Amino acid sequence: MTTKEFRLPDLGEGLTESELVAWHVAVGDLVSLNQTIAEVESAKAVVQLPSPCAGVVTRLVGEPGATMAVGTVIAAFEVEDAPAPARNPVLVGYGAPVERTDRPQRRARSGVAASSGVTSTGSVAERPRSTPPVRRLAHDLGVELELLRGSGEDGVITREDVQAAASVVSVSPVAQVGETRTPISGVRKRTAEAMVSSAFTAPHVTEFLTVDVTPTVELVESLQAGREFREHRLTMLTVVAKAVCLAAARTPSVNSRWDEANREIVQFDHLNLGIAVATSRGLLVPNIPNAESFALGELADAITGLAETARAGTITPAQLSGGTFTISNIGVFGVGAGTPIINPGEAAILATGAVRRMPWEYRGEIALRQVMTLSLSFDHRLVDGEQGSRFLTDVGGILGEPGRVLAMV
Structure with missing residues (x-):
């Protein structure tokens, strides 16, 4: 058996990142070539990502809402060692229609690491590496993620990092006006x-x-x-x-x-x-x-x-x-x-x-x-x-x- 990684492809729009909308598979699922495994939102449209191979899903990287850099690994599969047919996966909306069996959308698994802050060359992008729930927690507690060093795997900022930082953040006694902030994406x-x-x-x-x-x-x-x-x-x-x-x-x-x-x-x-x-x-x-x-x-x-x-x-x-x-x-x-x-x-x-x-x-x-x-x-x-x-x-x-x-x- 061989492990095959799947990197977020360039959607052909000159963009460097996409937002993960939903996973259509879960770890342990057996998938076929070109079966839709996820949906990502580019700056223009929602695009379905097909599996590049037939095999068993062993890893999914990122939760819905995470911004993924083009070129980063978003999934991994265990495949047979025998060579697969020479076919390329087709992004839905970019080529000939691909036959697929619709699967019920799975709820995103908790604890999956997001790679939203890593560029295709491995450099750190503007957004700190953390998951959407952690970013939300940081917002609620008034913690600036840009100032934190992550203790998680590969430097990912965790909930514990945010909570520790919040314990030393001074809170102004002045009453704050209620507001709702929505990240701009897609x-x-x-x-x-x-x-x-x-x-x-x-x-x-x-x-x-x-x-x-x-x-x-x-x-x-x-x-x-x-x-x-x-x-x-x-x-x-x-x-x-x-x-x-x-x-x-x-x-x-x-x-x-x-x-x-x-x-x-x-x-x-x-x-x-x-x-x-x-x-x-x-x-x-x-x-x-x-x-x-x-x-x-x-x-x-x-x-x-x-x-x-x-x-x-x-x-x-x-x-x-x-x-x-x-x-x-x-x-x-x-x-x-x-x-x-x-x-x-x-x-x-x-x-x-x-x-x-x-x-x-x-x-x-x-x-x-x-x-x-x-x-x-x-x-x-x-x-x-x-x-x-x-x-x-x-x-x-x-x-x-x-x-x-x-x-x-």
Whole structure:
């Protein structure tokens, strides 16, 4: 028999760590090649890790919630000495589907050491090496883990280390205001980093346009009632997505990116349309590749499918990469307008506000109309004011008078 170690693989996103979500096996389990043994959360999605071999699980490193550095050992197996078939494990979401037998999720075993503070080269990372329960205890007792030297195996900080340190920590007599702290990790951590990078790298300009979208509201209702679109969930967002594709073809600078290394503007010949989706894990932006080639019903299905899989937690990293333009539907929260931050690597983002029934000038009189505000943020290195304004008025023109599409195609 031979012992085979399994190291946390590089998920292909340029990241150095992932958070362990759950184990699907326990020590002593017999597993097959490519059977899912764990789920980890990268900055973009939850990924299932397959077993690299067939054998018996002899060790699991880390508890759910622990941050694991790429390259560190997270599991070990006892395998037969005979050579295994030359097959590589496939990360779910990164290759062909892998047949697997679902196993009931096991409760994490207590006492399993976490390797959250070790980098792939063995150096100590910013987070002290300890388990999530120990970090929580340290927080509750007011102990700074960065100042402690761990007495556990490989220098891991234990509960006893924290309790000993707490006994000498002076406590201020001043009453403390109640608060709850939540560590930033996974999607929220990556989103925060990306938004800060975008806000302080790309010179943002935001323009607003308020439009009477009553004709589009009536069009959506009419199409949805017809036989052709009965099986599709047609919404205002669907029409906005189609309008963006048409308008971007007339103003291609909004569908480009800035190449800092070569000091070049890269113009895309396709539009991968990102749709911002609010989930329990944070904001995700899956995209529709080549959205410009989709018919209205196909766009409706694609948007519905992306939202459902993102909220279910089954979205793949591939679906979250490669976007070239983003739409953020802030109107679903009742918000009228905003100043959206551009998704890194893109030139612009469009936020659609809530559709509100309000007094509006219509055919020389004041009438109650369905009104929406569009907010376009763009990178001024790539898009100048004239181009941004032309794109925004094209989108608004389509929503205000859908028949204008005949003059644009």
